[in-house]
Amino acid sequence: MSVRDTRCQSNPQQHNNVHFPFSATSLWCICFVLSFSMRHCTTAFSFLRASVHHKNNNNHQSSSNTMVNLLDRAKFLSASAATFASGTAGFVAANYNPEQCEGKTVDNGVVGSQNPRYIDTEIQMAYGGEDGSGNPRTRGVLVRRLTGDSTPYKFPVQPVRLVQTWPEAWPFQEQDFSRSDPSNDKGFYTIPKLVYHIDEPAVSSLTQYYRNNIPAKADILDICSSWVSHYPLEFPKTMKSISATGISGLELGFNDQLTGGFEARDLNENPTLPYKDESFDVVTCVVSIDYLIEPVKVLKEAYRVLRPGGKVIISQSNRCFQTKAVAMWLQMNDRQHLELINGYFQYAGGFEPRKAFDITATLPDNGYRDPMFIVEAVKETKSA
Template identity: 40%
Template sequence: MIALSNLRFTCTTTRVARTGQPVTKCLARPPRQQHVISLSYSGRIGRRAVLSSAALLGALLGQRSVAVAAGQLEIEKVLEDPRWPEKWPFRPENFQRYDESPDSFFYSQPRFVTHIDDNAINALTKFYGEVFPSSGLESVAILDICSSWVSHYPKGYTAGRVAGLGMNEQELSRNVQLTEYAVKDLNVDAKLPYANNTFDVITNCVSVDYLNKPLEVFQEMHRVLKPGGTAYMSFSNRCFPTKAISLWTATGDADHVWIVGSYFHYAVPGGFSAPKCKDITPKVLFGHTDPMYVVYASKQA
C-alpha cells in the first residue's frame, strides 16, 4: 500500500482479456517487481468507501505492506506475523461494490473464457496437483465454489464427488470435471447446500474478491469441510472492478493476502488452522505473467 496522498482515484483498464469485456488490473504488481495502485470507485461506493478501506488496511498492515511493495518482504510472509486485531476489523462499507445490481443479472450470460493468463493457469493447475488427494479415490469429495466451465484441476483428475457451485448453469454444465453442480448466488444466501463434514477440499479460483458476505461463506466452508479438510482460495490482480468489493479494489497484493487470511481467522475462532500463503506466480524469462497467490487453511480436527 502507498500513502493516501499518492492514491489515484481512477479505474484503469489495462487490457481487454479473453472475456470480450474489459478486465481491470485491480492493483497490479507487474512482473514481480513493482506495486501499482489503481482504485475503482463510483457515486455508489464513493470516495469515502475507497478511502476508508485503504486507510483501514494501511493502519492494520502499516509498513509491512510498503515493504512487500518495495520487494523487502516476501508476500508469503505476510501471514507469518498477521497481528490480527482482537475483533473483526472491517465495516459494511468495505464490502460495497460499484455495481450493486443483482449478480444474477451480471452473470446471466455465459462466459466461456479464462480470467487469468495461461502461465497463471498452469501454475494453479500444478499447485492443485501437488496438494489434492490422489486421483481416482472414490472416498474423496471436492467442492469448487464460484465455479464455472473450467476449474483448472489437473487434466484427468477424478474423485468420487466433485461438486461445483456457481452462478451460470450453462457454464457449469460444460465443466467436464464436475460430477454435479448447483446454481446459487452466495452474495444473496451464503448457505452452502451440502451436509456437514462432506468435503476433503474446497477451492475458489479468482472469485474471493467478489464475496460481500465473506464471513458467512467461510463459516459455511468450515461446516461442510471434513475435519482436516483444506480450503484453497486462489487469486490474482485481475477482476471485474464493478463487482469486486471496495476493500479489494482499494488495496494491493499483500493486503489481499492479509484480507483472505483474516476471513479464515475470524469466521470460526479456532476452527481453522493458521492461514498460510503460497506465492505461485510463475517465473518467466520474457514478457509478463499474471501474479498468482493461494491462501489456505484446514479445518481443525
Template identity: 30%
Template sequence: MTDPAPVLTPAHLAEVRFTVRWTSAEADHEEHFLARKVALQRDILPPGLAEALAGVGAGATWSARFPPGKLVPGLRPRKVAAIPRDLFKRLRLRGRLVEPQAGRFYPYSLLSAHPGIRSADARPAFRVLEVAGSAMTVDFNHPLAGAELEVAARVERVYPRRGAVRGRLPDWVEEICQDGPGMQARAGGRPTAFDPPYALERADAGDDAAFSAGPRSEVHLDATARGHLEGAYAALAAPGCRVLDIMAGVTACLPPDVDARGVHVTRLGLGRADLEVGARPARHVEHDLNADPRLPLPDESFDLVLCRLGFESLAAPEAVLAGALRVLRPGGALAVAFSNHFLPGKVTALWAELHDFERMGLVLERMRAAGFGGCRTASWRNWPRPQDDPRIAEVLESDPLFVVTGVRP
C-alpha cells in the same frame, strides 16, 4: 550423437526458479519467483548459490537458510517512529477519503515532507502500526526484516548468451522480496484493520445471476498461471477425495487427472451454462452466494473446498467461510485463489484498494476468524506470459497467482 545438455558457465544464462519460505505467527508462507537471464558472473545471488550453480545444468537444485537481516535489511528500532497524524495526506480514492488503518501498508507518497521520508517513492514501503488521536506510529522496516528465510533454487533452463552481459546488476533476493512478500503477515501479532465501513460495498450491487447471464467475460487467467493453480490443487486433492468448487465459472483449474485419481467434484455456481464448460463434475449446484451465502450442502461432506477468482466479490465472506468450515470434514482444507485483476463492478471496495499481498492478509484474517487453522499462503510471480495468450500485447508477464489455504481442525 546428440549434443550434451548445456551447463552454466560464464558464456551461459539461466532461468532459475526461486522459492522463498518463511513463517509468521499466523501461517507458513512460500514465494515462488522465476528469475530470467541469470548470469553468474554479473548478478547478486544469495551467499553460496553462485558456487553451487557453476557447471550445473537444468534440474540442479540448491537450498539454504538465512537468519533475519542476512538477505533483506534487518529490524532497526529507529525505523519505527511516532509522527503527527496530519502528515498523512488527504487523498480521495474512488470518492472516499483514505484514512490510515492499523496494520495496513501505504506508499511513501501519502506522507508529507518529514526527515528520512522520500515522498516521491511510490512503493508500499511503510506500515501504520497505530493511530491514536493526532499521532500515529509508523514502521519503515522491510516487511520481512524479522523473518528467517529459506531460499531454494532450481535451474529450469540453461542457454548460451549472445554477446557481452550488459544492463543492470540484478539482486535476485531483492527482486523476489521487494514490493509485497511479508505484507500478508500481521504487525506484532495484532490483527490488521480490514474493517472500514465500506469494505464490502460493490459498485454494481445488482443481481449477480442477471450479470452472469448477460454479456460479460470471466476474469482471465493465462495458461501458465492456470498451471500453477492446477499444481496447487493437485497437492491438496488426495486420491478419492470429495471436492467442492464454489463460485465455479467457465474455466476449470482442476488437475487434468482428477478422474484417474477418483476425485469426486461438485461445482457450485450461478448458472448451468457456466458450470458445464471445462469440467467433468459429478454434480452441478446452481446457487448465488451473494443472494444467499449459506452453502446448500450437508455438514462434513467434503474434503476440499476451492474458491477461485471469486472471493473478492463476496458480499458476505464471513458467512461463506463459516459454510465452508461446516461442509468440510475435520482435517479438510479450503483454498482461496486470486490474481491481480477482477471484475470492476463486482469487486468489493476494500479489496480494490489493497496491495496483492495485503489481500492474502485479508483472506488469512477472515479464515482464522472463521475457525480455520494450519494456514498457508503462496505466490507465483514473474513467469513469461504464453505467446498465444490473448493479453500478450497488453502484459508480457504471466498473471501473478496468490493462494491462501486453511484447514478445519
C-alpha cells in the same frame, strides 16, 4: 453439449507449413483487431501457434483440410470477439507488490507432460426462439480450454509470511463491502462468460499446485465456480468426486470435470452451501473471494461442509471485474489481499494452520504474466 474436440499440442514448429490465404495487410489488420478484443483472454489464441490439428505430427495436410481448419479458427476467434463485445473484458489490474520470500523453484510439469496444452471444444449455445422444427435455436461456439500442462513455464512456490495482527472484534464497516455496481449479480452473468480471468501461466501454476497438494480420492468442492475449475485433466478419474456451486448454471453445465454435479447459487444472495456437514476433503475458490459481500459467512459454510483436517484453497491474482469487487479490495495491493483473506479465516473460526504462497509462474523470457497467490487453511481436528 460438445460436438468437436480438437487437442492442440504445444510445439509451434509443427505449424510451419501452413499457408494462409490472406494478404499480409489483411492478416495484419485481422490480428490487430483480434489481439485488442481478446487482450484479457488467454494469449494462446494465436493463429500462428494453433491454427490446425495435426494427427501424428503430419505437416503435409491437403489444402482443403487446411482451409477447413482455418475457417474453424476464424469461427473460434470471432466467437471469442463476440464474447468480448458482450462485456467480458471489464478486467482491471490492481497494484502488484507481493512480499518477496525465499523459496525453491520446482518444475512441476512432469506428471502432465504427455497431456495436450489446449483443448478446443465446440459447444452449442441457445440464443432464443425456435427453429422450423420447434427445437431451441443454437449456434456452435468454439472455446479453448487450457490444461495447464505441456507449457514452457516453471512453477515456484514461495511462502509468504502473514504478519498482520487482526483484532478480536470485527473491524470492518458496511461500506467496506459496498460495490460500484450493487445490482443483482445474476443479471451480470446472464450472458455466459466463457473466458479465462487469468492468463495461461497463472492457470498452469494453479493447476500444478492442485496436482501437488490435493490427495487422490478426495471429495472436492469448487465454490464460485464456472465453466472451468483449473483442475488437472486426470482429476475426474483420480478424485472420488468433484462438485461445484456457482452463479451461472449455464457456465457450470459446460464444466466437464464435475463428476459430483453442481448447484447454481448466488452466494451474495444466499451465502450457504447446499451440502451436508463434513461432505468434502477440499474446498477451492479461484479468483472470486473479492466479489463476496459476506465472505466470512461463506467460509463458515466451507468449514461446515469440510471434514476434520480438510482444507480450503483460495487462489487470487490481481485481476477483477472492478464494478463487482468490494470497495476495500480495490484499495489494497496483492500483499494486503493475502492478509485480508487470512483475516477472513480468523473471523470464520476453526481454521489452523493458515499459510500463504506466491505461486506466480516463471516464463522463459521473464516476460509479463499474471501473478498468482494461494491462501490455504486447514479445518482444525477436534480433540478427543
